[in-house]
Amino acid sequence: MSVLSCSGLGFKVREAELLCDVHLEVAAGETLGIVGPNGSGKSTLLKLLAGLRTPASGEVRLGDKRLGDLSRRAIAQHVAVVEQQADTDDAIRVFDAVALGRTPWLSALSPWSGEDAAIVRQALHDVDAIHLSHRAWRSLSGGERQRVHIARALAQRPQILLLDEPTNHLDIQHQLTILKGVQALPVTTLIALHDLNQALTCDRLAVLDRGRLVALGKPLEVLTPQRLRATFGVQAHYLTDPFDGAQILRLRSA
Template identity: 55%
Template sequence: MKIEAQNLTYSVRGKTLLSDVSFVVEPGETLALVGPNGSGKSTLMRLLAGLARPVSGKVVIAGHPVSHLSRRQIAQRIAIVEQHADTAERVTARSVVELGRTPWLSALRPWRAEDTRQVDKALQTVEMADMAHREWATLSGGERQRLHIARALAQQPGLLLLDEPTNHLDIHHQLSILSCVRILKVTTVMALHDLNQAMACDRVAVLSKGQLVSLGPPEQALSLETVSEVFGVKAQWGFSAGGTERFLSYHLD
């Protein structure tokens, strides 16, 4: 599913948080959003999800302006996992993931075997199937994060928005979730802090002070000059032990 950000500007109480941001994400593409804290990543994610309205500009998904879609129509197309997502305490892990099927249910379309299959698949994808009957209150922050991602996957969205999806996750599950996202046949936009995780995406968008300052393939968007200027660090390229993969290393000047 294709999504377009067209000249997005967003302000709160006279303070501009995002200024004239435009880009297109093609169907099946994975785009990483990177930038310092306060650069506008989370604001942009909420605009893409239709959770906030821009002061000017618009978001278009599969040819339809998001502002013209109902909440149900948006939920059938877009799933978002926010940085500070929350859930009621007295539910099971499986119940949380089942909520992802809500946009597809109605009086004329009750719960079916396909819904159960999608929930099972999502739980297996995030390696939480064996904890499906655990109560939410007993789960760690990392386990809860994996369930929020599973709920989004159970929605079967055309567009998946992930705001810091590796927050609270150990290294194994960071790599597992990112690997899963890469092989999904779904358009994905992820806000990330780790620049080397962003390197594994199809393209990278770099935000600074609410503006889009760089966009392109990872090694182009994350040029040493851009990383130095935006993040205030000294960056250099390194190579993996086998010499097959490049990575960024950085330190204070």
């Protein structure tokens, strides 16, 4: 059974069609990569799946329930989002910024507790940011802020994690660490990526082109030289890494 799905999903801004007739089912525990050229609809799709935007057509389902029938609090107890350009001007400490991820679980009957604090500390540890806990948000670099955004999402303890190009602004060491850490989490993950070699590590890939889903399947079956030329406008062939036998994409201008 899929934990997140959409059917006939479409979205428009005025007369511009940003997404059209997308059908998708995501299984529990899988990592689904979303790839496509700039403007192909990756960010729009993630926002619709998270309930941050209302579709012009079609519907999104969280398990067997329509997303549109659920409250923001109920959605946030299942789905966490790391947007591409999330920011704040608030004077806030890093620990407190990550603690906001616990908000969907707090109420008058379930106030902040030591368990919540432990979850926040673990989330910061998971993104190699525990040493930033007492730093002011405004003092962080772009890469540090990105790691803190991911920590906030992890502190939410979601069943489904949606990430929009989460390795933006990160150095290569933290790119590799974050991606490996995210894929090791016991959650279902949808992740929009620009780096196609990073995308090869996903369980499945969804390829978007001008708002349409043009391919869906295992990475090596989807990212064929023909598809890469048609969708991305590049020539490509695969090399085998002698270290571990992994397939690596070599890309050139068409």
